[in-house]
Amino acid sequence: xxxxxxxxxxxxxxxxxxxxxxxxxxxxxxxxxxxxxxxxxxxxxxxxxxxxxxxxxxxxxxxxxxxxxxxxxxxxxxxxxxxxxxxxxxxxxxxxxxxxxxxxxxxxxxxxxxxxxxxxxxxxxxxxxxxxxxxxxxxxxxxxxxxxxxxxxxxxxxxxxxxxxxxxxxxxxxxxxxxxxxxxxxxxxxxxxxxxxxxxxxxxxxxxxxxxxxxxxxxxxx
Numbered sequence: 745x746x747x748x749x750x751x752x753x754x755x756x757x758x759x760x761x762x763x764x765x766x767x768x769x770x771x772x773x774x775x776x777x778x779x780x781x782x783x784x785x786x787x788x789x790x791x792x793x794x795x796x797x798x799x800x801x802x803x804x805x806x807x808x809x810x811x812x813x814x815x816x817x818x819x820x821x822x823x824x825x826x827x828x829x830x831x832x833x834x835x836x837x838x839x840x841x842x843x844x845x846x847x848x849x850x851x852x853x854x855x856x857x858x859x860x861x862x863x864x865x866x867x868x869x870x871x872x873x874x875x876x877x878x879x880x881x882x883x884x885x886x887x888x889x890x891x892x893x894x895x896x897x898x899x900x901x902x903x904x905x906x907x908x909x910x911x912x913x914x915x916x917x918x919x920x921x922x923x924x925x926x927x928x929x930x931x932x933x934x935x936x937x938x939x940x941x942x943x944x945x946x947x948x949x950x951x952x953x954x955x956x957x958x959x960x961x962x963x964x965x966x
Contacts, residue, residue, distance in 0.1 A: 895922040899939065
């Protein structure tokens, strides 16, 4: 099995050393480079072509969104590793192109899961991130009908309106209506915001089991 090649970008050398030890101990991972800021991370990514970049949001001389976009253009899938658990940070990271978001206080098992998920092109949101927004989000979720709830989960996995229609056994027009109603009820405006919301609320799993063919997503529990 080919090991996932990882770039670690954090300005704290001791933290990088601990993360390197953790990752190098995994049979399916290898740390190929370290960086102390965004520009160095981009240079190392250009030279070494890592599969995944683990990126701290608050390094000196670093614009996080710009760095995420740079790493993405260079072919590295980014996992943000941060001390911030505010939902706004996760939203901003995903909007910039990150595929994973992990809070440092739970960085051991969660980070390993995030790297494995992201290396396969899947999104990953730390269960400890965005807890502030979940209570408000749960109340909004209860406004959705069962079919709208199912459509939201499928939107979270990146399915198109046509694919959602096929999975739910409805017309494309009905699937579009579901999406419009979901946006109205949740106060969202775009497909990207719907995806981020589904991630933040834990409606999308890293492995995507709920979206397997022939298995419609279950109704979320309040």
